[in-house]
C-alpha cells in the first residue's frame with residue numbers, strides 16, 4: 001500500500017521537472033527510507049528484572065519402548081528373538097538347507113530356568129559346511145556398515161565331537177558382506193559362551209545373518225547375538241550411537257523411562273518390573289511388548305521386550321547425557337485402555353517395595369544391599385535419584401487410593417524425594433478435574449499433564465499456566481505432541497505447523513517456569529517400518545536417524561534454557577497470540593546472556609521493535625526456523641529441511657528491530673555487558 005502510494009507520487013513529481021536526475025535520486029532515497037517497514041509492535045523486555053528460576057530439569061525427553069524404540073531401536077542388538085522366547089519360538093528365524101529328519105531342529109524347555117526356558121537343539125548328521133543352518137532376519141533386516149566391527153556370540157552346550165559354525169552376513173542382494181567362524185568343543189552339561197568378531201566389507205540396510213553348521217551330533221544354542229562395535233561410548237552390547245547422539249545433542253534436563261503405557265502393561269502380569277531388567281541379560285525374562293497388538297491398523301506381531309536395555313542401562317544413559325533420571329513405576333494398575341486390572345490394596349506391598357528398593361538401588365552406598373547390587377553391575381557410585389513417577393497415565397479414585405499408599409511409604413523413608421503424579425490422559429474434562437482436585441488436596445509434588453491435541457489447541461493454550469497457583473504443586477508437561485490429524489491417527493505428520501504450534505505453547509511453559517518445572521514431547525523414537533504411533537520426535541531406519549521439525553523446536557528450547565525467567569510484554573501484556581505472536585525470555589546467569597524466543601505463527605512477515613530495560617548489550621546471534629509451507633517435513637533424504645539456521649540480527653543497543661518471517665521461530669542470544 002505504502003509502496004504503491006510512493007510510486008504514484010514519484011511519477012507525478014517527475015513529469016514536469018527540469019532537473020530530473022537529481023530529483024530522481026532524492027526521491028529514490030525518500031522512497032527507500034519510507035519503504036522500510038515501521039515496527040508494528042514494541043516488545044519490552046525487563047532484562048534488569050529477572051524473575052523465577054528455570055529448573056535445570058525444564059526440558060527433557062520421554063523414552064518408551066514403542067515404535068521399536070528399544071528392541072530394534074536404541075538397543076543395538078541385531079538378532080531378533082535371540083533366545084527363542086517369542087510366542088512363536090522360531091519367529092525371525094529360518095532354517096537353511098533341508099533337515100534330514102523331522103526332529104533335527106527342536107525347541108526345548110528347561111523348566112528349571114524360568115526366566116529363559118527355551119533353547120534350540122540341532123541334530124547334525126555329518127553335515128558339511130553350507131548344507132544346513134539357520135538364518136536371522138533382524139528387525140526389518142539388519143543395518144550393517146562397511147568397515148564396522150561386529151561381535152557375534154552365543155550360549156551353547158554340546159557333547160561328542162567338536163562342531164564348527166560359519167557365520168555370514170548377507171546383503172539384500174545376496175552378497176556376503178562379512179563372515180567369521182567358531183570351533184565349538186564339548187561342554188558336557190554346562191552352557192558356555194563363545195564369541196567371534198569380524199569386520200563388514202560393505203554396507204547394507206537390510207542384511208541377514210546366516211549360521212551354517214559343520215560336524216556330527218547334537219548342539220544346543222541360546223542367546224544368539226550380534227552387536228555392532230560402534231555403539232554409544234563403544235560399550236559392548238550397548239546402544240545405537242546415532243540415536244543416542246541425537247538425545248545428547250538436546251542436552252535434556254531429564255530422561256523419563258521406561259514409558260508410557262508399557263509401565264502399566266496390558267495386564268498386571270505384563271507390567272514393567274524393573275528388578276527383572278537388571279543383571280545378566282540371559283536371565284532377564286522377556287515379555288510381549290504391549291504395543292505388539294495394540295492397534296489392529298498397525299500390528300507388530302514380532303514386538304517383544306527382551307530387557308537387554310534395562311533399568312541399570314537407563315540410569316547409565318541418564319548419567320551419560322547429563323539428564324536427571326525419572327523412572328516411572330507401576331502403581332498396581334494395568335493399562336486402563338486394556339484390561340484395567342487392579343492389584344487389590346491388600347496386595348500392593350510388593351509394588352510399593354519395588355519403588356522403595358529402586359530408590360535404594362539408585363542411591364544407597366555400595367556396601368548396602370541394593371548399593372552392592374548396583375556396584376556389581378559396574379557402578380559403585382550412586383545415581384542420585386531425586387524423583388519417580390507413581391503410575392503412568394492412570395486415573396480415577398482407584399489411582400488416588402493406590403497413590404496415597406505409595407506416597408505415605410516413600411515419604412516416610414525419603415521425605416525429600418519427589419513424586420510425579422498422574423492427572424490422566426487429557427488436560428481437561430471430568431477425569432482431569434477429579435484428579436487435579438485430589439492431587440492438590442494431597443499437596444502433590446509434581447502433577448504430570450498430557451496433551452495430545454490439534455495445533456490450534458497449542459496456540460490457544462499458550463496462557464494455560466499464567467493463572468495456575470504459584471506456590472502449590474509443580475507441573476510436568478509429561479507427554480505432548482500436536483496432532484496434525486487426531487490422536488492415534490496413522491495420518492498424523494511431524495509437520496512444520498505442529499512444531500510451530502508447540503513452540504508457541506512452549507513459550508507459555510517457559511514464561512511460567514515457576515510452576516512448570518519439566519516438559520517432554522512424546523513419543524520419542526519411531527522406526528520407519530516398525531512404528532505403531534505417530535507423530536514422533538525422531539525417525540530412524542536401520543542405518544540412519546533424523547530429527548523432525550518438532551525435534552529442532554525441542555532442542556532450541558533445551559539448549560537455550562537459561563536460568564531465570566525475564567518478563568517480555570507487549571502493551572503490558574504477556575505475548576501469547578496477539579497478531580499471531582508468542583514470546584518468552586530467559587537470562588542465562590552462567591553466561592550472562594539474554595535469550596529471547598519469538599514465534600510468528602502468522603503468514604505475514606512482521607518487523608517488531610525490542611526494547612531491553614536497564615542493560616548494556618554486546619554481541620548477538622540468532623537462529624531461525626522458518627518455512628512458508630506449514631506442511632513441510634524432514635525426511636531421510638532431507639533431514640534438515642526445517643531446522644534452525646544461523647541468521648543475522650543487528651543489536652547495537654538496548655532497542656533494536658527483529659524481522660520475523662511468516663511462520664517462523666527465532667531464538668536470539670544477546671551477550672550482556
Ligand code: AHR
Pocket residue numbers: 064066259260261262392393479522523533
Ligand atoms: O506416547 C504414547 C502413549 O501415549 C504413552 O504410552 C501413553 O502414556 C500415552 O497414552
